Amino acid sequence: MKRLPPLPALHTFWVTAQCCNFTRAAERLHITQGAVSRQIAGLERHLGYPLFVRQARGLSLTEQGREWQQCTQQVFGLVGAAVEQIGRRRQALQLKASTCVMRWLLPRLMQWQRERPDVPVELTTTVANTVDFRREPFDAAVIYAPIAEQPAEAVHLFDERLTPVCAPALLATLRAPADLQHQVLLHPTRDERDWTLWLNAADVRLSTVSQGHHFETLDLAMTVASQGSGVAIGDCALIGEDVKAGRLVMPFERRVPTGMGYYLVSAPGAQPMPELEALMAWLQSQAHSSDQGGAAVLELTDRSPSGASPLPQF
Structure with missing residues (x-):
C-alpha cells in the first residue's frame, strides 16, 4: 500500500x-x-x-x-x-423557562440528568413567559401561550387547568366551594384573574376575594398554601409533584381550563440537534404521562359522593 x-x-x-x-x-x-x-x-x-x-x-x-x-x-x-x-x-443545552413552571420542570430535568448524563442541561429561570431566539442565547424554551395561537412547530406539553389547592390540614374545612368564604385566598398574580375564573365557573360569589394575599409568582403562592396559611389556585399539572408528596391537596373536583397552554419551542428555521430533539421528546412524554394521571384523578373524584373529595393521587 x-x-x-x-x-x-x-x-x-x-x-x-x-x-x-x-x-x-x-x-x-x-x-x-x-x-x-x-x-x-x-x-x-x-x-x-x-x-x-x-x-x-x-x-x-x-x-x-x-x-x-x-x-x-x-x-x-x-x-x-x-x-x-x-x-x-x-456543551450543555441552554433551556429557558418561567418560574411558574419550575415545580413541574425541575424534578423532570433532574431525572433526565440521571438517565442521560451525556446530555447536560443548563436551566435559566425568568418571570417572562416568552423567548426571543434572535437576542437570547437559548437552544429551547418553555413558553406559556394561548391554545388557539399555538406557535408553529411548538411541542405541546399540557393545557392549563385551574383548581384550588391547600394543605392537608385544611381539607376537612372545605366541604363545598362556598366554604372558601371563611378561608384566606392566595393569589398567584396581582390581578386575581385565576380565582375569579374558577369561582365564576363554580357559580360561587365570595365577598373576600380581594382580601386575600397576592404574590408575584405561582411558586410563592404554592409554598404559602403548603404551610396551611390559606387556599391557593394553581394549575393541575404544575402542582402534581406537591400533591404526590402530600404537601398539597385539591379539595374540589372542578378543573377549569383557561384557554392557555405550555409549549416547548426551539429556534425557528433551524433543525434542532439530536440531543435537543431527544430532550424535547422526553419532556413531552413526561407531560402527557402527567396529564393522563390527572385524568385518572378526575374519573375517581367524579364517582365520589357529594361533599369533600377524596385525596387525589397522581
Whole structure:
C-alpha cells in the first residue's frame, strides 16, 4: 500500500484549490506564500503528478487536481462536521423557562440528568413567559401561550387547568366551594384573574376575594398554601409533584381550563440537534404521562359522593 500523503499538505492543497492562488491561500492559512508553494510541490512529488497548471495570471487545476479537490472537500467537510457535533455534545443545552413552571420542570430535568448524563442541561429561570431566539442565547424554551395561537412547530406539553389547592390540614374545612368564604385566598398574580375564573365557573360569589394575599409568582403562592396559611389556585399539572408528596391537596373536583397552554419551542428555521430533539421528546412524554394521571384523578373524584373529595393521587 502506497504511503498516504501528509495531512498538512492535503489541507494546504484544499485551501489553495478553492482560490487557485498561492497568495490568497497563504493569507487564509496564515503562512507565507513560499510555504504554500513548497507544500504543494512536495505533495505533487509524493503523488507523482501535477495538481496545478502554473500560469502567468494564476493557477488552474489539472484533471487529477480536480479529482483531489472533490476528495479533500469530502474529507475536510466530514472533519468539520465531527468537530462541530462532538463540540456540541460537550456543551450543555441552554433551556429557558418561567418560574411558574419550575415545580413541574425541575424534578423532570433532574431525572433526565440521571438517565442521560451525556446530555447536560443548563436551566435559566425568568418571570417572562416568552423567548426571543434572535437576542437570547437559548437552544429551547418553555413558553406559556394561548391554545388557539399555538406557535408553529411548538411541542405541546399540557393545557392549563385551574383548581384550588391547600394543605392537608385544611381539607376537612372545605366541604363545598362556598366554604372558601371563611378561608384566606392566595393569589398567584396581582390581578386575581385565576380565582375569579374558577369561582365564576363554580357559580360561587365570595365577598373576600380581594382580601386575600397576592404574590408575584405561582411558586410563592404554592409554598404559602403548603404551610396551611390559606387556599391557593394553581394549575393541575404544575402542582402534581406537591400533591404526590402530600404537601398539597385539591379539595374540589372542578378543573377549569383557561384557554392557555405550555409549549416547548426551539429556534425557528433551524433543525434542532439530536440531543435537543431527544430532550424535547422526553419532556413531552413526561407531560402527557402527567396529564393522563390527572385524568385518572378526575374519573375517581367524579364517582365520589357529594361533599369533600377524596385525596387525589397522581
